[in-house]
Amino acid sequence: MQLGNVSFWYEDMGGLPKPRPPMPADSTADICIIGAGYTGLWTAYYLKTHAPNLNITILESAFAGFGASGRNGGWLTGGFAWRHENYLKKGSIQDVKDLVRHMGSTVGEIMRVAKLEEIDADIIATDELMIATNPAQLIRLKGEVAHRQSWGEAAPLVYDIGAQEARARVNIPNLLGAMVVSNVARIQPAKLVQGLARAVEAKGVRIFEDTKATSIAKGLVTTNRGPMRAEIILRATEGFTCNIGGLKRNILPLNSAQIITEILPQSVWDHLGWKNHEILGDFNNSYCYCQRSRDGRLVVGGRGVPYLFGSRIDQNGVPDPETVRRLTTIMHRHFPISRDFKIDHAWCGVLGVPRDWCASVGLDPETKIGWAGGYVGVGVSTSNLAGQTLADLALGRETPLTRLPWVNHKVRKWEPEPLRYSGVHGMYNLLHLADRQEARTNGSPSVFGRFGNWVMGR
Secondary structure: OEEOOOOHHHHHOOOOOOOOOOOOOOEEEEEEEEOOOHHHHHHHHHHHHHOOOOOEEEEOOOOOOOOHHHOOOOEEOOOOOOOHHHHHHOOOHHHHHHHHHHHHHHHHHHHHHHHHOOOOOOOEEEEEEEEEOOHHHHHHHHHHHHHHHHOOOOOOOEEEEEHHHHHHHEOOOOOOEEEEEEEEEEOOHHHHHHHHHHHHHHOOOEEEOOOOEEEEEOOEEEEOOEEEEEEEEEEOOHHHHHHOOOOOOOOEEEEEEEEEEOOOOHHHHHHHEOOOOOEEEEOOOOOOEEEEOOOOOEEEEEOOOOOOHHHOOOOOOOOOHHHHHHHHHHHHHHOHHHHHOOEEEEEEEEEEEOOOOOOEEEEEOOOOEEEEEOOOOOHHHHHHHHHHHHHHHHOOOOOOHHHOOOEOOOOOOOOOOOHHHHHHHHHHHHHHHHHHHHHHHOOOOOHHHHHHHHHOOO
């Protein structure tokens, strides 16, 4: 089994991309973007679309697509994964529904740009299938469907199906039902981010790699290569925000990991079904996310060991043995036939979590420093809307996007250590305990799950 090397998705592309040069000393730009993942690249793309003559530079500490953009589970969902009520502080119920609607529009927008820019990212339009395999999960499923429909995602966008119909889609043991979310797609994430990087370079954007931003101030980014001066500075660092001076407690880097099997024979897929390549997850408290890859591999992801003390980041995507063990257990539980086949690759990465678990985008009009992030695991689509919005804010454009209630949504910082570490691990210990209790009793949702989420403000 190969561990790390960023992710399997790069192996699928034939290896890591050719490095770009670092930033020359004492550089300048009209707009400097920190981070060459989806958020930074989408922001640059829309900035150049609206203002082609802008001098835009992107600074990247490793290489474009090194972070979550090149490691994620390949879910393009347009989903709204945050507490709707938290955005009511800045807007009405209709404003939040507008945010839900705009978030959903990102799936079609990303597919449009991929086609326009000739980015082959193995995109397949499909459904999201969230399964329930015990009564407690089924109760959560019904509640989630009702909740999402009440915020504007009515059928056929979000609806539930029974056990027989769910099993006809994917043959998983103990299925009781599933939530179906339409208007989603399966992608190969590294192909998308690499194609997007090429597209923005073709528009004249400079991407400097191996250039680590260490601090940000008005008009100035300090890096390991020297100063970068720009009138507008946009931070698109997501889970890596903790590496910038003074921002360690702004965004918590939560670990997520995946395993992928060898290529499975057709007989396995005949047994599993899964003909429509749905992206698939479950209603465990400590949920998983899965996909069927282009070349016929089974991919399973989840949290594993969720957080490293002091907001440390993984080393080149290498997961710990306990995480691999947990993911293998999930794979064998949902797909018992996979026990007969080896795991080819395992990797991990970090996603960004704000203290209230709600994404935001914003720009300080005085310092002209902007930011976007805190996607909590749904960044493939959210980063697109963030990029569109951040571009509008940077250009001073008043649009429907700049009036959405996640704009300039700010929350308090995370607690200092060891409270941060104890809180995150305590929450996930409670979620795992809840899952074991629910599987054992076949009863109502466990109080441990609700308490764990309440403690951490989810």
